[in-house]
Amino acid sequence: MTTAAADSVHQRIERTFDGLDSNHDGYVDWSDYQNLVDRYLGAFQLDRGDRRARALQSIHEMWWLELLRHAGAGEDRLLKNVFVAATRLTIVDTSRLNVVEGFGHAIFDVVDTDGDNEINKEEFDRLLRDVWKADSPESSKAFGRVDTDDDGTISRQEFLRAAHRYFNSSDLNGAGNLRVGG
Numbered sequence: 358m359t360t361a362a363a364d365s366v367h368q369r370i371e372r373t374f375d376g377l378d379s380n381h382d383g384y385v386d387w388s389d390y391q392n393l394v395d396r397y398l399g400a401f402q403l404d405r406g407d408r409r410a411r412a413l414q415s416i417h418e419m420w421w422l423e424l425l426r427h428a429g430a431g432e433d434r435l436l437k438n439v440f441v442a443a444t445r446l447t448i449v450d451t452s453r454l455n456v457v458e459g460f461g462h463a464i465f466d467v468v469d470t471d472g473d474n475e476i477n478k479e480e481f482d483r484l485l486r487d488v489w490k491a492d493s494p495e496s497s498k499a500f501g502r503v504d505t506d507d508d509g510t511i512s513r514q515e516f517l518r519a520a521h522r523y524f525n526s527s528d529l530n531g532a533g534n535l536r537v538g539g
Contacts, residue, residue, distance in 0.1 A: 369523055370441045376489055386434035390417045393488070400487030401467050409466045416463040420456050423447045448524045461520040465513050475510035 377385045379392040394410075394417050397403070403410040427450065428435055428443035435443060447456055468476050468484050476484075481500050485491040503511050503519040511519075 365526065366445070366524060367441055370444045371437060373444070374437050374440050384434040384436060385440050387421055390421050393417065396488045397464075397467055400483055401470055403467065409463070412463045413467055416456075416459045419454055420447065420460065423450075423454060423456060444524075457520050457524055458517065461517040462513070465516045475512055476516060477510050481511060 374385055377389045377393060379389050394414055397413055398405065398410055405411070405414070424435065424440070424443045424447055425433065427446035428439050430439065430443075464484075465476065468480050470480055471477075478500055481503070482497075485496045485499065500511070501507075503515055505515050505518070506512075
């Protein structure tokens with residue numbers, strides 16, 4: 358990985374930390390992940406018993422435990438620099454779980470509210486606006502960067518590729534403001 362790729366990935370993971378740190382205490386802990394899950398459930402009006410909500414909850418729990426394992430943390434909260442390092446290790450270590458793939462599928466299933474196996478612009482905008490609180494002009498361009506075949510919808514494969522680009526791309530924008538978790 359080039360220095361530019363490392364720096365841009367680092368920046369995106371830091372932005373993810375900032376989006377996760379819901380109480381702005383300088384740490385990410387399980388309550389921040391639970392708040393993220395709750396934002397998804399509220400934004401997409403899912404009951405906790407819905408299979409998509411259960412899958413989303415489970416993948417967040419697994420990601421959190423993998424972060425703690427890779428951080429070697431003695432406590433259940435992570436500073437930003439530890440979070441960034443642990444996230445990078447979690448992304449490349451697929452020995453237990455491919456977290457990027459798992460998140461991509463779970464989030465796609467939640468965002469695809471009409472179940473047509475595609476994410477339309479309205480569904481995507483709800484993800485950015487209501488879950489990640491991103492409403493900048495740059496956010497509005499993100500849909501076009503993820504919809505690589507320009508057909509006006511995001512397929513599951515396009516979404517998964519965007520998730521991989523977010524965590525691995527040397528492009529400073531990666532997949533735009535798409536955040537898959539973590």
